[in-house]
Amino acid sequence: MERQVIAKAKKAREAARKxxxxxxxxxxxxxxxxxxxxxxxxxxxxxANALDVQEGAKNxxxxxxxxxxxxxxxxxxxxxxxxxxxxxxxxxxxxxxSMWTRPNGLRIGRTRVPLGVVGIIYEARPxxxxxxxxxxxxxxxxxxxxxGSEAINSNKAITNVxxxxxxxxxxxxxxxxxxxxxDREAVNFMLKLNGYIDxxxxxxxxxxxxxxxxxxxxxxxxxxxxxxxxxxxRYADLEKAQRIALNAKCQRPGVCNALESLLVHQAVAxxxxxxxxxxxxxxxxxxxxxxxxxxxxxxxxxxSEEDYASEFLDLIISVKVVDSFDEALDHIYRYSTRHSxxxxxxNYPRAMRFLNEVDAAAVYINASTxxxxxxxxxxxxxxxxxxxxxxxxxxxxLKELTTNKYIVFGDGQIRE
Numbered sequence: 001m002e003r004q005v006i007a008k009a010k011k012a013r014e015a016a017r018k019x020x021x022x023x024x025x026x027x028x029x030x031x032x033x034x035x036x037x038x039x040x041x042x043x044x045x046x047x048a049n050a051l052d053v054q055e056g057a058k059n060x061x062x063x064x065x066x067x068x069x070x071x072x073x074x075x076x077x078x079x080x081x082x083x084x085x086x087x088x089x090x091x092x093x094x095x096x097x098s099m100w101t102r103p104n105g106l107r108i109g110r111t112r113v114p115l116g117v118v119g120i121i122y123e124a125r126p127x128x129x130x131x132x133x134x135x136x137x138x139x140x141x142x143x144x145x146x147x148g149s150e151a152i153n154s155n156k157a158i159t160n161v162x163x164x165x166x167x168x169x170x171x172x173x174x175x176x177x178x179x180x181x182x183d184r185e186a187v188n189f190m191l192k193l194n195g196y197i198d199x200x201x202x203x204x205x206x207x208x209x210x211x212x213x214x215x216x217x218x219x220x221x222x223x224x225x226x227x228x229x230x231x232x233x234r235y236a237d238l239e240k241a242q243r244i245a246l247n248a249k250c251q252r253p254g255v256c257n258a259l260e261s262l263l264v265h266q267a268v269a270x271x272x273x274x275x276x277x278x279x280x281x282x283x284x285x286x287x288x289x290x291x292x293x294x295x296x297x298x299x300x301x302x303x304s305e306e307d308y309a310s311e312f313l314d315l316i317i318s319v320k321v322v323d324s325f326d327e328a329l330d331h332i333y334r335y336s337t338r339h340s341x342x343x344x345x346x347n348y349p350r351a352m353r354f355l356n357e358v359d360a361a362a363v364y365i366n367a368s369t370x371x372x373x374x375x376x377x378x379x380x381x382x383x384x385x386x387x388x389x390x391x392x393x394x395x396x397x398l399k400e401l402t403t404n405k406y407i408v409f410g411d412g413q414i415r416e
């Protein structure tokens with residue numbers, strides 16, 4: 001296992017040196033070829049994915065996790081479209097962000113350069129294989145992928161298809177690498193590959209992220225566990241609020257930007273809750289609520305402290321009636337994972353206060369939290385959604401996969 005990981009990391013390191021100075025045209029041609037190859041090989045990819053879904057169902061994966069794992073023709077097409085969109089975006093590598101002249105005549109500039117080798121550790125979402133590879137290549141990085149065992153057949157099929165297409169278009173061999181062993185020790189080994197890997201980005205649940213953060217010696221960009229909130233203010237358009245809450249919870253419940261906790265101002269609770277709770281129930285959502293929520297619908301289960309702190313990643317939601325705007329802010333401050341939080345209100349000052357006081361990577365006014373996504377933000381795809389504050393925060397696209405280099409132009413200057 002160790003030999004396999006080191007061999008692939010070495011290939012990635014060698015490829016990264018060449019990738020750093022490849023032209024934008026070569027990178028874009030490779031991305032378009034990768035997209036085309038995905039579409040041409042859809043049948044083989046779906047066949048491999050069916051094996052993973054079948055095994056996942058046998059092993060008791062929840063319906064939400066099976067949905068994350070599942071590929072279909074439309075999702076493969078979406079992955080291909082993401083690569084084409086990344087190809088259409090400006091290349092950040094080589095961009096000179098600023099230039100200034102010192103009194104001694106030195107001209108100093110700051111330019112964007114690739115990070116180098118990016119390690120991605122992720123769970124049962126085979127689309128991450130494509131998003132990560134595409135973004136890393138466009139930003140001039142080699143990528144070392146280690147997906148979850150649940151998606152091993154899908155990831156192998158996808159990686160073979162896109163890696164071959166990329167090499168045909170001039171990408172160096174080793175630009176895209178998949179760690180194929182399902183041995184969990186491979187993850188622990190990757191976390192300590194200083195000198196081979198420049199940064200590791202984990203994508204998955206809280207357990208995976210904390211394992212990486214606590215054990216890595218390689219620098220880590222921490223992506224987000226999403227205990228996301230929607231607050232229905234006393235000045236909310238209640239029809240709009242119900243539509244947003246249903247979308248944020250039900251459109252795809254197994255992802256990190258899905259709604260997990262609904263807060264309702266007591267002034268509108270009696271009018272809003274009966275219809276909203278019934279709509280959630282009809283959509284198959286298990287509701288866990290406070291006493292005032294349960295008074296509005298007897299079938300609601302009692303919510304515990306743990307429920308308000310949970311990222312369910314399933315058709316489960318916690319609901320709480322709050323007495324005031326300040327109580328809603330206090331609740332979010334206490335339980336939020338700083339991923340995505342939203343307010344539904346028609347009151348501009350309160351909307352602005354929510355925007356300013358809620359500390360999250362993405363804060364919404366009158367919109368679903370499900371929009372926290374690189375594709376939805378216009379990045380083509382995303383490498384992850386960072387909830388930390390250093391280097392990158394929120395959906396990470398091309399620019400976040402680069403760093404700075406200072407360039408200095410002189411004419412014989414020496415320091416006195």
